[in-house]
Amino acid sequence: MEFNAFRKMLLKKGLEAGFSECEIYYTQGESLSISVYEGEVEKYNLEKSKGLSFRGLINGKMGYSFTEILDFDALNMLIKNAKESALNVESDDVQFIYKGDKNYSEVKTYSEDLENIDPAKMIDLVLNIEKEAKSYDKVANINGCKISYSSSSHSIYNTNGLELNNKSNILMAYVVPVVEDNGQKQDGIGYSIVNSIDKLNPKEIAKDGIKEAISKLNGSSIESKKYKTILYKDAMASLLETFSNTFSADAAQRGLSLLKEKEGEIIGSEVLTIVDNPLLDNGLGSTPFDDEGVATYKKELVSSGRLNTLLHNLKTANKANTKSTGNGFKASFASNIGVECSNLYIEAGDKDLDELMKIVDEGIMITDLAGLHSGANSISGDFSLAAKGFYIKDGVKTHPIEQITVAGNYFELLKDIEVVGSDLKFPMSNVGSPSVIVKELSIAGK
Structure with missing residues (x-):
C-alpha cells in the first residue's frame, strides 16, 4: 500500500479503536559499503530498509507497535499490538503525543551532491586509498580500507496535526595501515567524512593513517x-x-x-x-x-x-x-x-x-x-x-x-x-x- 494512504488510514483507525491520540514514526534509508583488500573488492554491501512504528494513548497509557510491511493486515496488527502493549504498562509516568512547535530551525543534513552516487567511482576511490597507503615504506599490511554512503529519512505524523519530515546523507572513507620497524608493529587510521564525493582525497586519507602509525613506533x-x-x-x-x-x-x-x-x-x-x-x-x-x-x-x-x-x-x-x-x-x-x-x-x-x-x-x-x-x-x-x-x-x-x-x-x-x-x-x-x-x-x- 502507498505510504500516505496507509498512514492516513492508520491514524483514522487508531482513533476509531479508542485511542485518544496516536502517532506514526516512519523511517527509510539505504546504505552502500565497499571494502577492499589487496587491490580487489572484498565486500560489497547494498542495503535498503524501512520501518514504521505506531504509538497511541489509551486510558492514559502509551502503547507501541511496529512493522516493516505496509498492507491491510498490518493496519489491524499495529492497532491490536499497541492496545495490548498499553495494557501491560505498569508505570504511572505521564506520556505525551506532542502538538508541535511554532518554528523549526533549518539545518544542513542532506547534500544533493551525493544524490545518485556512482558505485564505480566509490570503488575507484577506495582502491586508490589502499594503493596510496601501501606505497609508503614500512607498511606491513592494511587492516581495513572501506568507503560507505548512507542516506535516510524520517517522518512523524500524529492526530494533533503534526507533520514533520527530514532527510540526511553522508559519505565516509577510512584506511587502517599497519607499519613495522625492528619487529614492532603499530597501526593508525586515516579517515574523511564529506558531503561531496569530490572532497574525498585518497592521498590525504592514506597520509594521515601512515603518519599516525609511524608516530607510535618504538x-x-x-x-x-x-x-x-x-x-x-x-x-x-x-x-x-x-x-x-x-x-x-x-x-x-x-x-x-x-x-x-x-x-x-x-x-x-x-x-x-x-x-x-x-x-x-x-x-x-x-x-x-x-x-x-x-x-x-x-x-x-x-x-x-x-x-x-x-x-x-x-x-x-x-x-x-x-x-x-x-x-x-x-x-x-x-x-x-x-x-x-x-x-x-x-x-x-x-x-x-x-x-x-x-x-x-x-x-x-x-x-x-x-x-x-x-x-x-x-x-x-x-x-x-x-x-x-x-x-x-x-x-x-x-x-x-x-x-x-x-x-x-x-x-x-x-x-x-x-x-x-x-x-x-x-x-x-x-x-x-x-x-x-x-x-x-x-x-x-x-
Whole structure:
C-alpha cells in the first residue's frame, strides 16, 4: 500500500479503536559499503530498509507497535499490538503525543551532491586509498580500507496535526595501515567524512593513517607516577562519549547518574563548556526535530564549569517540571523513546596543540585509550584504561609511550582541565572534543 494512504488510514483507525491520540514514526534509508583488500573488492554491501512504528494513548497509557510491511493486515496488527502493549504498562509516568512547535530551525543534513552516487567511482576511490597507503615504506599490511554512503529519512505524523519530515546523507572513507620497524608493529587510521564525493582525497586519507602509525613506533613504558597530561582530541572525545549518559535526565531520574539534581552547581573547571548542538551543519547527530516532534536547539549543558541542564525528552521533562530539550530519540523505529545527545562536544578554545605542549613543558600526551567498555564505570566515573601516547619534554614530543595504564575519575578530571585547545574534531562519531590539558593523571607504567 502507498505510504500516505496507509498512514492516513492508520491514524483514522487508531482513533476509531479508542485511542485518544496516536502517532506514526516512519523511517527509510539505504546504505552502500565497499571494502577492499589487496587491490580487489572484498565486500560489497547494498542495503535498503524501512520501518514504521505506531504509538497511541489509551486510558492514559502509551502503547507501541511496529512493522516493516505496509498492507491491510498490518493496519489491524499495529492497532491490536499497541492496545495490548498499553495494557501491560505498569508505570504511572505521564506520556505525551506532542502538538508541535511554532518554528523549526533549518539545518544542513542532506547534500544533493551525493544524490545518485556512482558505485564505480566509490570503488575507484577506495582502491586508490589502499594503493596510496601501501606505497609508503614500512607498511606491513592494511587492516581495513572501506568507503560507505548512507542516506535516510524520517517522518512523524500524529492526530494533533503534526507533520514533520527530514532527510540526511553522508559519505565516509577510512584506511587502517599497519607499519613495522625492528619487529614492532603499530597501526593508525586515516579517515574523511564529506558531503561531496569530490572532497574525498585518497592521498590525504592514506597520509594521515601512515603518519599516525609511524608516530607510535618504538614506544616504551614510563615510570609510574602522576603526570601533567594532554588528553589528545580523539582520546578526550572517547571519554566524553563513554560518560555521555551522565547528562541524561532519564539516567538521573533512575539513580544512574551522579549529576542528579546538580543543575546550577559547578561540575567542571571554569574553562570547560560542553555543548549539545543538533543544528550543527552536516553533523552526524544533526536534526531539526527529535523523534517526539520537539524542535531542537543548541544548548550549553555546562557553561564555564557550571551544569545548566540535563538532556530531556517529554516524559523526563514533565517529571522535572521543565521543558523538553529536544533530546527524545529512538534507537530504531522499533524502539521506545529514550534520551540521547545529538552532537555533543567540548567547545574549542584558542590554543593549538603546539601551544598546549609548550604550556605543559614536561609531561605526557595520551592519544589512544583502550578498554572503555570494561574499564570505565559510567555511574561512579571511575576509569582504569590501557593507553598510548607521547612523552613531552621542553614543550615538544620526544618519544612514543605505551604499555601504560591511566586511572582516575571522570568527574574529577572535568574539574582538573586547565586549558582547552582549538583542535575540535569529531572522530567518526557524533561526540567530539578538542585536546585538553589536565592538571595531573595517575599513570601506571614500569
